[in-house]
Amino acid sequence: MDAVLGREHPEPLARQVNAPEVVTVGGAAGELAVDRVTRRFSATAGVDDVSFSVAPGELLALVGASGSGKTTTLRIIAGYETPDSGRVLLSGEDITRVPPQRRSFGMVFQHYALFPHMSVEENVAFGLEARGVARGERAERARRALAAVGLEGAGPRPVQSLSGGEQQRVAVARALIIDPRALLLDEPLSNLDPTLRLQMRGELSTMLHRANLPAVLVTHDQEDAFAVADRVALLRAGRLLQIGTPEQIYREPASLEVARFIGRGTVLPAVREGDDVSVWTGKTRRAVPAQVAGDAGGDGQLYALLRPEAMRLTAADAPDAWQGVVRTRRFAGSLTVVGVELEDGTAVEVETDDPPAVGARVGVVPRGALMPLFRE
Amino acid sequence: MSPERSRTWLLALPLLALLLWAVVFPNAAVVVESFGDDLSHWREFFASPGDREAVLNTLIISVGSVVAALVIGLPLAFLLTRYEFPGRRILRIVAILPAALPPLVGVIAFLFLYGESGVVTRAVQYALRLEEPPWRLTGLGAIIFVHAYTMYVFVFLFVSAALERFDASVEEAAAGLGAGSVHRLRRVTLPLLFPAIAGAMLLVFMNSLGSFSAPYVFGGGVRVLSTQIFASKLNGALGLAYAETTVLTTSAIAGLLLFRWLDRKRQYVVSGKGVRSRRALGSGLVQAGLMLVAVTAVVFLVLPHLMVILVSFARDGAWTTQVLPPEYTLDNYRQLATDSQLWRPIRNSVSMSALATVANIGVALVAAYLIVLRRWRGRRLLDVLVALPWAIPATAIALGLAATFNRNDPASARILLVGTFWILPLAYFIRNIPLVVTPAAASLRQMDPSLEDAARGLGASWWLTMRRIVLPAARPGLIAGALLGAVTAVGDFVTSIVLYTHANRPISLEILAQLRALAFGTAAAYSVLLIVLVALITFAARALEDQYTPASR
Numbered sequence: 001m002d003a004v005l006g007r008e009h010p011e012p013l014a015r016q017v018n019a020p021e022v023v024t025v026g027g028a029a030g031e032l033a034v035d036r037v038t039r040r041f042s043a044t045a046g047v048d049d050v051s052f053s054v055a056p057g058e059l060l061a062l063v064g065a066s067g068s069g070k071t072t073t074l075r076i077i078a079g080y081e082t083p084d085s086g087r088v089l090l091s092g093e094d095i096t097r098v099p100p101q102r103r104s105f106g107m108v109f110q111h112y113a114l115f116p117h118m119s120v121e122e123n124v125a126f127g128l129e130a131r132g133v134a135r136g137e138r139a140e141r142a143r144r145a146l147a148a149v150g151l152e153g154a155g156p157r158p159v160q161s162l163s164g165g166e167q168q169r170v171a172v173a174r175a176l177i178i179d180p181r182a183l184l185l186d187e188p189l190s191n192l193d194p195t196l197r198l199q200m201r202g203e204l205s206t207m208l209h210r211a212n213l214p215a216v217l218v219t220h221d222q223e224d225a226f227a228v229a230d231r232v233a234l235l236r237a238g239r240l241l242q243i244g245t246p247e248q249i250y251r252e253p254a255s256l257e258v259a260r261f262i263g264r265g266t267v268l269p270a271v272r273e274g275d276d277v278s279v280w281t282g283k284t285r286r287a288v289p290a291q292v293a294g295d296a297g298g299d300g301q302l303y304a305l306l307r308p309e310a311m312r313l314t315a316a317d318a319p320d321a322w323q324g325v326v327r328t329r330r331f332a333g334s335l336t337v338v339g340v341e342l343e344d345g346t347a348v349e350v351e352t353d354d355p356p357a358v359g360a361r362v363g364v365v366p367r368g369a370l371m372p373l374f375r376e
Numbered sequence: 377m378s379p380e381r382s383r384t385w386l387l388a389l390p391l392l393a394l395l396l397w398a399v400v401f402p403n404a405a406v407v408v409e410s411f412g413d414d415l416s417h418w419r420e421f422f423a424s425p426g427d428r429e430a431v432l433n434t435l436i437i438s439v440g441s442v443v444a445a446l447v448i449g450l451p452l453a454f455l456l457t458r459y460e461f462p463g464r465r466i467l468r469i470v471a472i473l474p475a476a477l478p479p480l481v482g483v484i485a486f487l488f489l490y491g492e493s494g495v496v497t498r499a500v501q502y503a504l505r506l507e508e509p510p511w512r513l514t515g516l517g518a519i520i521f522v523h524a525y526t527m528y529v530f531v532f533l534f535v536s537a538a539l540e541r542f543d544a545s546v547e548e549a550a551a552g553l554g555a556g557s558v559h560r561l562r563r564v565t566l567p568l569l570f571p572a573i574a575g576a577m578l579l580v581f582m583n584s585l586g587s588f589s590a591p592y593v594f595g596g597g598v599r600v601l602s603t604q605i606f607a608s609k610l611n612g613a614l615g616l617a618y619a620e621t622t623v624l625t626t627s628a629i630a631g632l633l634l635f636r637w638l639d640r641k642r643q644y645v646v647s648g649k650g651v652r653s654r655r656a657l658g659s660g661l662v663q664a665g666l667m668l669v670a671v672t673a674v675v676f677l678v679l680p681h682l683m684v685i686l687v688s689f690a691r692d693g694a695w696t697t698q699v700l701p702p703e704y705t706l707d708n709y710r711q712l713a714t715d716s717q718l719w720r721p722i723r724n725s726v727s728m729s730a731l732a733t734v735a736n737i738g739v740a741l742v743a744a745y746l747i748v749l750r751r752w753r754g755r756r757l758l759d760v761l762v763a764l765p766w767a768i769p770a771t772a773i774a775l776g777l778a779a780t781f782n783r784n785d786p787a788s789a790r791i792l793l794v795g796t797f798w799i800l801p802l803a804y805f806i807r808n809i810p811l812v813v814t815p816a817a818a819s820l821r822q823m824d825p826s827l828e829d830a831a832r833g834l835g836a837s838w839w840l841t842m843r844r845i846v847l848p849a850a851r852p853g854l855i856a857g858a859l860l861g862a863v864t865a866v867g868d869f870v871t872s873i874v875l876y877t878h879a880n881r882p883i884s885l886e887i888l889a890q891l892r893a894l895a896f897g898t899a900a901a902y903s904v905l906l907i908v909l910v911a912l913i914t915f916a917a918r919a920l921e922d923q924y925t926p927a928s929r
Contacts, residue, residue: 178553
């Protein structure tokens with residue numbers, strides 16, 4: 001499954017990063033909560049009645065396409081936007097109308113928003129400068145913060161001379177130096193090249209967890225979210241579709257919408273028969289002895305989601321198999337995912353360790369793996 | 377030499393020769409001749425209390441105008457780009473009106489409004505039952521007042537443009553890190569706006585340094601360098617005029633270098649999105665107050681234009697001690713259209729600025745092409761030469777031409793132009809070279825240089841490539857620059873007053889003559905005509921721009 005998602009195992013792959021010394025671990029961090037927040041814009045989609053909470057030491061990823069309201073939600077938490085209704089709470093205290101400069105939240109912006117006219121050290125120390133910390137102490141703490149993100153000696157450099165990855169570390173150091181009460185990150189990985197991105201996934205996750213603060217990360221990339229977050233909140237058109245651990249969201253999507261958004265898979269009509277489920281394509285119906293998730297009952301048409309790991313290939317003439325032709329092959333490490341076009345035109349994806357050539361005739365059989373069900 | 381390189385030099389040599397002859401030679405001649413045989417002109421200059429006063433006044437006016445323009449322009453730019461309040465849109469449009477007023481016309485409008493017998497002055501005097509006018513529109517204060525009105529627009533436009541594309545997330549980051557609004561402004565916003573602010577300050581400084589109209593019309597005995605030069609030339613003290621001109625030009629170039637130095641290393645790459653919604657400011661009371669400010673500002677800004685229009689309908693000689701002109705007539709306009717003597721300046725201004733503009737477009741296209749798209753040895757030199765007229769005050773340019781082309785002497789590259797029709801188009805052309813080259817070159821820089829190679833690779837001749845690739849790429853800048861040049865030329869007063877003859881007198885000088893004859897109505901009618909001409913040119917240029925903007929097709 002990890003291979004399908006392109007998911008990495010963060011801890012072993014991550015380059016070891018020292019916890020920034022500037023952060024007081026286990027300090028006065030409290031739970032961050034968003035309570036029934038709504039914000040409407042005339043032109044773009046806003047946020048519609050969104051609630052969730054993030055515990056200290058927990059990293060929540062807000063995931064959605066552009067216009068889903070994820071960035072607006074983050075900006076409401078940071079205080080750059082005021083919701084039309086609803087509250088933002090920190091340790092139970094209502095901070096909805098507290099201006100950003102008095103929230104002490106560490107924020108990492110999408111393009112980092114480093115001050116282009118200041119040196120690296122001045123950037124990192126800016127939050128201390130705003131708090132009236134003496135120059136000498138500022139320099140000392142900035143140096144330590146830079147060392148903590150692996151940028152020893154970069155202090156005097158102009159920020160515009162840094163690479164994208166280095167700029168991001170400066171942005172993180174700048175956010176952490178103020179002893180923030182929460183960390184907010186807007187698309188922190190989207191400006192990095194693929195290799196750096198995989199590496200930073202691990203580093204970010206390590207750094208954020210060490211800081212022991214409630215952390216919220218916005219991303220449009222579900223793989224990033226699954227790789228770094230403890231919990232994932234899916235947003236679409238301003239509404240919260242589902243919130244849960246990556247495993248929950250993958251295994252038990254709350255709706256067809258979520259299922260289609262997360263991971264690959266084929267949605268087929270289904271009928272429930274006791275513990276078994278029958279799915280069909282065209283006229284061919286197959287009973288599958290599957291573990292099922294979802295389906296709270298109701299009258300609508302039932303659908304089953306068949307992930308690539310929930311099917312296998314057989315010989316084209318195998319009895320009971322759906323007949324089809326291999327159209328695509330996607331190498332994913334130990335496994336290959338092949339796209340098969342069935343006789344009735346349905347496209348399914350199947351995981352296999354012995355991929356046939358494109359154009360080969362194959363049979364496809366559902367196997368008894370976990371199969372989420374939905375009512376329309 | 378490859379055919380490519382010989383073509384470059386074939387284009388470059390005549391252009392370099394033209395610029396050396398028309399721009400460098402006259403101004404260098406002034407400097408050289410100021411030293412004369414025995415430095416007597418300079419001794420005269422340093423001995424003259426009037427000249428010492430003029431240098432000091434010029435400096436005070438320039439610095440004062442910069443400060444005044446900043447004080448008005450900066451807050452207005454912030455207010456209009458960042459906040460929403462009733463009246464914002466109309467104020468946004470009206471705010472740039474002063475720039476549309478030719479220099480002399482603005483000065484005259486202020487005279488009609490705030491002069492000793494001006495409408496506002498009299499209204500205040502009669503309302504308060506004062507014996508004397510409450511103020512006199514003379515002296516340094518008056519000059520800085522007019523400069524502030526016409527030149528704050530530079531600050532306003534530059535800073536507004538910078539604020540429109542300002543990366544809002546940088547300010548948000550500062551706020552998130554705990555910086556209050558004052559700290560943010562001081563440490564983040566203003567430093568990032570500095571390039572725009574410095575650019576506008578330089579423009580105001582250069583314009584004030586060479587300003588002639590305001591000190592000339594109501595300086596009231598205040599000497600400045602530009603009027604001193606004019607007076608010395610009029611008195612036949614040419615040597616002294618050369619020395620004064622040298623001082624003025626040197627100050628201008630020194631100012632230019634000073635600003636360049638202040639602005640060094642201040643080019644930042646701006647990333648991120650500049651969008652930021654305008655915020656409604658404060659409560660109902662604050663909004664009402666802002667609206668009041670907006671209305672007052674709009675009235676103040678439009679008043680000079682309205683005043684000139686109103687006076688243009690006043691019967692000449694009838695307006696004496698009343699607050700407003702008592703009698704109105706269409707005669708002023710009727711006479712302009714029928715009296716050939718009165719029509720002549722209009723024809724002169726239009727034909728001379730048209731000639732200058734056509735020449736400017738041709739030179740700018742070639743210069744921009746050579747500067748942006750060709751790699752050759754003389755590139756830096758050409759770049760400096762085309763920028764030079766901008767660094768030299770208009771009075772100095774005019775004096776240089778007057779001193780150089782006053783006799784026929786082909787051996788020393790002089791031809792007789794002073795006293796002929798051609799001296800003014802030449803002066804306009806020289807002054808406007810940077811105005812047209814700069815935007816044309818900026819347009820060409822946006823073109824992918826490989827387009828030219830691609831066209832040549834597809835078999836296009838050099839000429840076809842110029843016509844189909846280079847010209848269209850340069851066109852937006854050429855049009856914008858030509859507009860600016862034509863507007864400057866048609867309203868020119870400073871160079872004209874030094875170089876005109878009765879036969880080629882432009883509108884501005886006729887306005888001055890009518891004012892002297894106390895024919896306020898006729899002077900105002902000319903002024904309105906000048907404003908209409910400027911509006912027509914602007915409109916035509918906009919229409920052309922729209923036609924050639926790919927997005928609008």
